[in-house]
Amino acid sequence: MKTPLFHFRHVTKRFGDRVLLNIDEFVVNAGVCMLITGDNGAGKTTLLKIVSGLVKPDSAKVQVKDAVLSWSKARVKIQRNLVYLHQDPYMLDTTVERNIAYGLRLHKEPRAHLYDTVADALRWARLDHLAHRNARSLSGGEKQRVALTRARIVNPSVLALDEPTTNMDQQSRISTYQLIDALRNEGMAILVASHDQTGLTPIADHHTQLVGGKLVNVEPAFKRSRATKVTRFPG
Amino acid sequence: MKTPLFHFRHVTKRFGDRVLLNIDEFVVNAGVCMLITGDNGAGKTTLLKIVSGLVKPDSAKVQVKDAVLSWSKARVKIQRNLVYLHQDPYMLDTTVERNIAYGLRLHKEPRAHLYDTVADALRWARLDHLAHRNARSLSGGEKQRVALTRARIVNPSVLALDEPTTNMDQQSRISTYQLIDALRNEGMAILVASHDQTGLTPIADHHTQLVGGKLVNVEPAFKRSRATKVTRFPG
Amino acid sequence: MESLTDASLKALSLLVSGDAELWAIISISFGVSFQAILYTTPPALLTAYALAHFEFPGRRTLVSLFHTLLAVPAVVVGLTLYLLLSRSGPFGDLKLLFTQTAMVLGQMVLSFPILVAMGHSALQSADQRVWETAYTLGAPPLRAMFTVMHEVRYGLFAAVIAAFGRIIAEVGCSMMVGGNILNYTRNITTAIALETSKGQFAQGIALGIVLLVLALVLNYSLSTLRHRLAMQA
Amino acid sequence: MESLTDASLKALSLLVSGDAELWAIISISFGVSFQAILYTTPPALLTAYALAHFEFPGRRTLVSLFHTLLAVPAVVVGLTLYLLLSRSGPFGDLKLLFTQTAMVLGQMVLSFPILVAMGHSALQSADQRVWETAYTLGAPPLRAMFTVMHEVRYGLFAAVIAAFGRIIAEVGCSMMVGGNILNYTRNITTAIALETSKGQFAQGIALGIVLLVLALVLNYSLSTLRHRLAMQA
Amino acid sequence: ATAAQRPIRLATTTSTDNSGLLRQLLPPFEEQTGYPVHVIAVGTGKALRMGRDGDADVLLVHAYEDEMEFVSARYGVNRRDVMYNDFVIIGPHTDGAKIRGLKDALAALNRIQKAQLPFVSRGDDSGTHKRERWLWRQAGITPGGSWYREAGQGMGKVLQMAEELDGYTLTDRGTWLAHKPTLTHLLLLVAGDQRLYNRYGIIAVSPQRYEDINYRGAMRLIEWLTSQQGQDIIKNFTINGETLFFPLAGAN
């Protein structure tokens, strides 16, 4: 068996008196898409944010390769490899194009290449006509699509998606499913928290539900082999 | 035939060069639930906001009873009768309870009665355990439910819901569908913009799609009589 | 020769043995500035709201103007008010020159642009949806305004604190229209100016420390209050 | 006695016939205050960011302290700096008293708390998601800071404008450590103070108008620039 | 002009600068010696303090006793008389206290106190204020009460306050003459008493205490002010035809 990218153990988080999360083990594997469901307020967002290094848990150990680190120590490594997509994404007060280029520019891509990549991504997300609009004035679904594009373009090892298809129209949903599938098949680890089970269960390798602060495995209705999936969505 | 509550004519709205909306007629009828669908950026939110008196159209006439008014003149009447629910609702920086009570307090409800009403509504939305929490710290779905509760409690003649079930878990979605059905049967006019067709088409009396700035009627897959609906969801 | 340490020590010893004259000076300072802030805040915040909320021609110019008025020296405000209140000026009959009322008026004029400029920038940062939410839930315009103000209350609070800081620290206008009359219009800053002009630097610094300590106590209790309210909400 | 109308007319006629001495005064004013703002803004905004962003014990007290420092009269800052720079003070050997450098130093001290207090309240109003978005997309801490600052740039801009307004309008500190020496350390406000003490109100107001007009031009062009940039983005 | 020299820092009372005298007096000096003069106009108290701290090179002040003390404490050297004028009592033209034309300053103060009419005091420990307190003491009066307003401001401001409040005050003649055109309600009421004599002295700050002080420049300025040329300029300096200061050099 291959080693996981990140292996979280004993993750706990409380707000006031309430123990929100108390998770023994949470594994992030390359090339695996994990769907996390749960009722409103179950803690999906909190869990994803902890895994993404954005919210500090009350306790957690993170194994990265052979080293077992505290969450605070692991943060830097997490940041380098993971991009988190907000449930209600924040649009930077600039054009759509620059919003999408933001992460790439940090990675010091050469300028010409950068804008080619951005242009491709815009086309994929059917946002090219909006490239020079201020991202703040977009519609709800358009924002969601910009945010997803902004996240995937960085090409991280792990993508943590919090309700990625919320507000999206039918066509965008389908391309999002296809994208997730393709990226996973390229070897990316994908974590999705969502209420959109209908659309996401067919793609996910694991489906786990957050109940009472614990993760419970849900048997998928049908399980396809990796091979069939690759042929169905050739990326 | 009964007279519509509001009858909008010749609604146009442009952003820059682009004509976003160019609608000949838009009728808001008591006791009718209208579902509006359309691609991202089609203009659903903009249309609902115009109808709600929040966004100024480039042109529009509004017939209220026998009077034909300009949009600006009709605004006050609209405000008195209609509540709009944002696609991404804003939580006032105070407790959940006060957020929900906000509209009622404006209507000068007696205090004791007010908090009974609020408590009932909280229970319905399964939010009673959150009553004294600051609404800003809620999860995405919880916020959506607070916003819906805050809107319906005012008991307006028209409810304009922009993606009301976004972020909600399965159970909340179902109670929302039931609520919409019940309110409509009590005589409220309901406008819903949503991508959640599966859940909403069965309830809606009309389904109309926004394409190229125009409203196009969509034939419902199956159409039930008023009578059956009332018995199915006894409110 | 007196060093800075000496001066500071002297200042501290003056502080502990506060006498009646010192307390008159302090109470005039705070009394005048409190009144000025109290009267100015409501109209200034209304103005700020109007500038943030309503579209009208010349709005941007007006905002620029208020930002610019921050740069008007207190002494110029004092001068203008002096000429207006002087016995040969248009309001000479009111006999307000060299009274506390004149000082309050001057400080009101000084605090107005700060409150408007800072209040405007706080109100402008409010989410458009706040107003829309209030309005659609049936709030009349005034109530909707209060809701918006409540959402950005920390920013407005900072504006009031800054305005208070500015006027309690200003000397030019109070000196000009108050006249620095002992036990009547002498406040902390005009007293400092006087001590300084005498070369009594220790006394000047002592008064500065008094002002600082009182402002700190005031500020800290307000911030604690605010913190406690935030916890409750 | 000279009426307000007379004074204003005189002021205006003085304005149009600007002579070399007047321009020296103006350029000293703006030169000194520009330098002060230039040197103070970076560390002050860093401090504001640290106060808004990092949790540490005593943070709230520090914020209160900066709000309080707004209430320190300019002349007290001037006095303290004077005692430090005086020939018989600890830094007397630097021979900075009665130089423009001393004025710049004084105005830096004066503008620091305003920039921190207002910058902090702007940065605090930034959405938590800005930082999270920057961070998760791979921004190192400094870059994430710039992203947050960019999102609240209008608030920071207002802070800089307010700080500039405060120091170009202050007189106590410049008078004290500059000494109001003609053609060398006499700026607009110390010149106004001088004219006023001579009873030359017209000249005082004239200089006040000069300051106002220049500040207005500056402000308006900045606001236009900012508006144009906002349109582009 | 000679080659540029180190600037001289002259700390002076406001009356010499505000009246415009120094604007007449200094340019020829700067021209002839090449020393630029940095004038710092402050109260006498602060000027002496600046001398003591080494922040000025030379002082032009009017508080004879304090000057002597300053010199005997070895803060300053080479004090010379420069010029004199006199103090005068001015008041509203209604003159409710009936002091107009009195030659005796003490009698005038007595009447003002009896009439309980507003008297605006400098209240700032300046040379003028010291003289005023001394006069009250001589008259055997401890002034106080609502009629006695301690303004704590410069001479010009106090004159304006007297104008506004219909009050009396003690002022030096130079400032009075400089401000007279704007003071329509005030009149000169009492002058000529021996007790009202006001003399200005110049002192170099001791080079023994601060060796880097511009002592040479200070001495050149003292020389110049007490020279025939300097004294002539002082004598010929007038406002509206009235002389403000009278030369005094050579008296000591």
Ligand SMILES: Nc1ncnc2c1ncn2[C@@H]1O[C@H](COP(=O)(O)OP(=O)(O)OP(=O)(O)O)[C@@H](O)[C@H]1O
């Ligand atoms: N800062 C906070 N303080 C107090 N409670 C909080 C805070 N943040 C989140 N919570 C609470 O923790 C619970 C979990 O929130 P979280 O956002 O993780 O839920 P979720 O599973 O993502 O829900 P949803 O499906 O609605 O998005 C919620 O009840 C929420 O109100």
Ligand SMILES: Nc1ncnc2c1ncn2[C@@H]1O[C@H](COP(=O)(O)OP(=O)(O)OP(=O)(O)O)[C@@H](O)[C@H]1O
């Ligand atoms: N202030 C504005 N300036 C410019 N364009 C705007 C502005 N507001 C909205 N738009 C554009 O108008 C179009 C319609 O927006 P609207 O929010 O009405 O769409 P929608 O149908 O609600 O979409 P979604 O399904 O994504 O919510 C979008 O392309 C949006 O970018």
Ligand SMILES: [Mg+2]
């Ligand atoms: Mg969530």
Ligand SMILES: [Mg+2]
């Ligand atoms: Mg929408």
